[in-house]
Amino acid sequence: MKERLKAPELRFDGFTDDWEERKLLDNVEKVLDYRGKSPAKFGMEWGTEGYLVLSALNVKNGYIDKSVEAKYGDHELFDRWMGNNRLEKGDVVFTTEAPLGNVAQVPDNNGYILNQRAVAFKSLQETDDNFFAQLLRSPIVQNTLKASSSGGTAKGIGMKEFAKLNARVPETHEEQRKIGLFFKQLDDTIVLHQRKLDLLKEQKKGYLQKMFPKNGSKIPELRFAEFADDWEERKLGEVATFLNGRAYKQDELLDSGKYKVLRVGNFYTNDSWYYSNMELGDKYYVDKGDLVYTWSATFGPHIWSGEKVIYHYHIWKVELSKFLDRNFTLQLLEADKARLLSSTNGSTMIHVTKGDMESKIVSIPNIDEQKQIGSFFKQLDNTITLHQRKLDLLKEQKKGFLQKMFI
The missing domain is CATH 3.90.220.20 (DNA methylase specificity domains)
Structure with a gap:
């Protein structure tokens, strides 16, 4: 031993x-x-x-x-x-x-x-x-x-x-004290970044509530000064198309291959990938910048930022008409997700279908206002991502110090 x-x-x-x-x-x-x-x-x-x-x-x-x-x-x-x-x-x-x-x-x-x-x-x-x-x-x-x-x-x-x-x-209290103080200061820095991140997320939640109309209103509570027109109600399926991903058999998922197969877990905690060598129609691929929606286990919209991949059955690709801005639509779907979650109090497993999404009535402004809203939230999301990366880096640094400073 x-x-x-x-x-x-x-x-x-x-x-x-x-x-x-x-x-x-x-x-x-x-x-x-x-x-x-x-x-x-x-x-x-x-x-x-x-x-x-x-x-x-x-x-x-x-x-x-x-x-x-x-x-x-x-x-x-x-x-x-x-x-x-x-x-x-x-x-x-x-x-x-x-x-x-x-x-x-x-x-x-x-x-x-x-x-x-x-x-x-x-x-x-x-x-x-x-x-x-x-x-x-x-x-x-x-x-x-x-x-x-x-x-x-x-x-x-x-x-x-x-x-x-x-x-x-350590046998000496002084070495214990120095180690303890070092990690206490590191923990305090981590907590500070965590609180900043939590505050930014709360701010975004508030903006989502105020910058989209609710309770039958034709205008949002908060908007950019140059816009005053009513928002228009449309069925989501009239201005966007939700495309199903491909259902894979287990033996079709490879350990290596030409294309990665994007699954729901890859958006959250799962860094492992399956692959496929299949050549499919364009509608079965997601490219960088495409809007997608995960609808199984965890649900919500994402803009894909990686390489060209094949997307799994539990993900929809959302193709937008000329009436919708991509960044605006991402936040529109985020706001809708927040309303769904608040209505269940977290106690019910939420299940959304393609039909539910396409028949959903949504309020949309003109394309210029959409672009302003989309740009605002994109900057806010980028700030949140930056703080998340800083926090993750600090946690990784602490993990490394714990491994090297204790036995």
Whole structure:
């Protein structure tokens, strides 16, 4: 068996001693674990104000997300739930399932209630809080805990898995402090970029609501100053054509070939590709700049920015008449998607058909106003994409540092 390294690949100047191997929980003074509790056991219920409840819903990597729909407890519930074990600034919170492995620190001493699917660690005085938080994010700890998790889809871990885990740590508090501070500053930068990105997305959502007519109105709430004419209602199928992609048999999808086969997952999280050598009619290909619409599993419009590909059956290619601008139509379909999502409250699987889309009544302005709107949103989308790339790069950099600065 390969011997584990006794010092990390990358470390601060002035530190050369081997790291010490010890039980992970030997770095901890106290573990707070309230899994299994509920307000009903106290004859009480959650509220909409008071002490914020920390759970797997709002404990993200590096921060507590106060923007998500949160639960709160009043002062009586807080006292009965937490007792004398109050969460303090710097304490480390770890999500134990769904998702497993998110790590954040308590940001202040305002008081929090620790709820389901999360535990908290109070570090020993000689263990730096920031360092311990990053130790829990290190590949060796994350991979070991995930390998020992149980529970199928919603994998989870208990304290016995933590108790078994060994970890190497610097013997000196000063090295811990420097490592912890380095990652704390990196996390703060990541959170700042995440908030900027979230704000831009919220701004776009607001513009989509205000720059397209709603509730039977013939004009939008917000528009460019030089335009005043009413928008015209048309059936979408009168000004656009939705073309079905080709349905492939599994043995027709190759590991390599002349053309990539574009599937729904390639727009989101799936970087793997199938290929085809088939020569098909023009309507079965998507070229750079074409407008497409995914309608299975996840749905919504996209402008394809890659090379020429064959598109799969679960994607429509949208061919536009002279009455529609491409960038405007992208946002028109985005606004329609937002309305569909808000009408279901996220509780229903949305299914859209080609017939639904073609019979949909849409409001459209003259082509000049369309181009103005399309250009405005294109610039906003480009800014969002730029911030997303910066954020992804920072996360990748942090991932690399975790691999090199922990063992």
